[in-house]
Amino acid sequence: MEDWSARQYLKFEDDRTRPPRDLLAQVPLQQPRRVVDLGCGPGNSTELLVERFPQSEIVGLDSSTDMLRKARERLPKCRFVQADIAIWQPEPGTDLIFGNAVMQWLPDHPAIMRRLLEAMPQGGVLAIQMPDNTREPALRFQREVGESGPWKDNPEVKAAPRDDLLSPEAYYDLLKPASSHIDIWHIVYNHVMASPQAITEWFKGSSLQPFLSPLDPAAREKFLAAYTAKIVGAYKPRADGKVLLRFPRLFILAVR
Numbered sequence: 001m002e003d004w005s006a007r008q009y010l011k012f013e014d015d016r017t018r019p020p021r022d023l024l025a026q027v028p029l030q031q032p033r034r035v036v037d038l039g040c041g042p043g044n045s046t047e048l049l050v051e052r053f054p055q056s057e058i059v060g061l062d063s064s065t066d067m068l069r070k071a072r073e074r075l076p077k078c079r080f081v082q083a084d085i086a087i088w089q090p091e092p093g094t095d096l097i098f099g100n101a102v103m104q105w106l107p108d109h110p111a112i113m114r115r116l117l118e119a120m121p122q123g124g125v126l127a128i129q130m131p132d133n134t135r136e137p138a139l140r141f142q143r144e145v146g147e148s149g150p151w152k153d154n155p156e157v158k159a160a161p162r163d164d165l166l167s168p169e170a171y172y173d174l175l176k177p178a179s180s181h182i183d184i185w186h187i188v189y190n191h192v193m194a195s196p197q198a199i200t201e202w203f204k205g206s207s208l209q210p211f212l213s214p215l216d217p218a219a220r221e222k223f224l225a226a227y228t229a230k231i232v233g234a235y236k237p238r239a240d241g242k243v244l245l246r247f248p249r250l251f252i253l254a255v256r
Ligand SMILES: C[S@@+](CC[C@H](N)C(=O)[O-])C[C@H]1O[C@@H](n2cnc3c(N)ncnc32)[C@H](O)[C@@H]1O
Pocket: 004, 016, 017, 020, 038, 039, 040, 041, 042, 043, 044, 045, 061, 062, 063, 064, 067, 083, 084, 085, 086, 099, 100, 101, 102, 105, 106, 206
C-alpha cells in the first residue's frame, strides 16, 4: 500500500479521534508501565494516551514514514518506532496495547490479536477498535467502482476491498482463553459531513487508499468521479445541506 497521507487523514481529525476517546474511556488501568499505540498515525490517538497516562512511557508505532514524521512533530517527547505490526512483539512491561483503526488493515488480524494478548503480562490490556462498515453504501461503492472501471483487472485494485470483520462471538471465542475479562461492543456514529463530496474526502484518507494508490493520476480522478457520483446518489443532503455518514465501529477490550 502507498504511504499514508497524514494531511488527508487529519482533515477530519475531530471525528476520527472520537472512537479512540470512547475506547480509552473503558481501559481499566491507573498507571501502566508502558503503553504502545499500534498504528499511531499522525499521533492523534497517541496524544490521548499521553494525556490520560502522564506518568507512563508512551510509544507510538506505525509503518508509515509520513505518519511518523507528523506524529514526532506533534509529540516531540514521545518515542515513535517504525515497525510492521504483523511481526512486532511487545517488550516486557507493556501493560497496554492500544490499536485504534488499524487492525482491520492486517488480513491476519485475529491471529495477531491473540498473539499480542498472549505476550502481555497478567492484567495487561489489549484495546482495539475497528471500522465495521464493509456493508455500508460508502464501502460497497468502493468495491463496485473497483470492479467496473478500466482498472478492474489490476491485481492491486482487485485485492483492495477489506474483508468483513469476524462476528463478536468469533472474537470472544478467540480471545477468551487468554483473557481474564473481555468486553466487546459496537458504536454507530453518524458523522455530520459538509456535503456528499466530503464523504469521498474522508475515505481518501483511509479505505480508498488501496484502490487509488495503484492508479496513475488520470485514472485516480476517474475513479473518484465515479465513486462520488454514487455517493451523491445515496447520501441525501439534510435541510442545511449537510449529510450524515453512518459509521458502525467494533470495540474489543481484553484483559490478560
Ligand atoms: C486509520 S490510521 C489510525 C491512526 C490513529 N491510530 C487514530 O486513532 O486515528 C491507521 C494507521 O495504521 C498504520 N498501519 C497500517 N498497517 C500497519 C502495519 N502493518 N504496521 C504498522 N502500522 C500500520 C497506517 O500507516 C496508519 O497510520
